Amino acid sequence: MQSIIRSIGLALASSTLCACVNISQNGSSKSTGNAAANTVGRTDGIAPGCARTELAAGNQRFLKGGMAAHAWQQEKVVKTGEFGQSPSVAILSCSDSRVPLEIIFDQGVGDLFPVRTAGFVNCVEATGTFEYGVLALGVNTMMVLGHTKCGAVNATLEGKPLPGSIPMIAKAIQPAVADLLKNKKDATVNDLMNAAVEANVRYQMKQVMGSSEMLRKAQADGKLTLLMAIYDVDTGEVRFLD
Numbered sequence: 599m600q601s602i603i604r605s606i607g608l609a610l611a612s613s614t615l616c617a618c619v620n621i622s623q624n625g626s627s628k629s630t631g632n633a634a635a636n637t638v639g640r641t642d643g644i645a646p647g648c649a650r651t652e653l654a655a656g657n658q659r660f661l662k663g664g665m666a667a668h669a670w671q672q673e674k675v676v677k678t679g680e681f682g683q684s685p686s687v688a689i690l691s692c693s694d695s696r697v698p699l700e701i702i703f704d705q706g707v708g709d710l711f712p713v714r715t716a717g718f719v720n721c722v723e724a725t726g727t728f729e730y731g732v733l734a735l736g737v738n739t740m741m742v743l744g745h746t747k748c749g750a751v752n753a754t755l756e757g758k759p760l761p762g763s764i765p766m767i768a769k770a771i772q773p774a775v776a777d778l779l780k781n782k783k784d785a786t787v788n789d790l791m792n793a794a795v796e797a798n799v800r801y802q803m804k805q806v807m808g809s810s811e812m813l814r815k816a817q818a819d820g821k822l823t824l825l826m827a828i829y830d831v832d833t834g835e836v837r838f839l840d
């Protein structure tokens with residue numbers, strides 16, 4: 599009886615911190631508040647509809663030095679190794695070394711399903727990866743995450759000749775920033791860059807969804823939530839876009 603009361607108490611304490619619950623691989627659920635998850639050891643994924651709350655809370659822990667001890671990590675290695683992965687959030691983000699996803703969102707082994715390309719550009723392989731994540735692994739959220747001071751976006755704005763296969767990246771970003779370049783008038787370099795990063799986030803999300811009937815159906819059926827955000831490499835803060 600005492601253990602039941604203790605469990606209820608823990609659940610109540612947790613639910614006051616976050617209404618979201620984490621769903622385990624066998625379908626059971628338990629409450630895990632953001633702070634409580636750090637101490638009780640989260641072993642399950644991010645529940646559908648809770649990704650924005652969970653990732654924002656993780657970013658706050660990263661910013662404020664309160665990152666989880668990740669006591670559950672070893673447990674997750676064993677669990678995912680034995681039973682397979684079931685990540686919750688697929689992310690298209692830049693390869694930029696300043697944007698390590700699990701760190702900036704304070705997530706653990708088995709939580710995220712990322713594709714990283716310079717300039718966070720979509721490609722058919724990225725779309726296929728997200729489709730696989732949704733279809734086979736249970737991904738319930740897809741995010742496009744841009745970041746400030748993106749070299750690929752900057753190179754696209756500058757329009758200088760690029761060697762090797764790098765022009766393919768600029769080509770994939772150009773449609774996102776074409777209107778901005780046409781109407782830039784007196785915009786400062788900084789303002790233009792920030793606007794270009796945001797435009798590219800929105801454009802790449804459209805590219806992913808526009809190229810996948812499977813993902814559009816998952817969204818229409820309420821099985822896939824879309825998120826867009828920008829990471830600030832100077833402050834470490836993630837800003838979600840509406």
Ligand SMILES: [Zn+2]
Nearest residue numbers: 692694748749
């Ligand atoms: Zn970048």
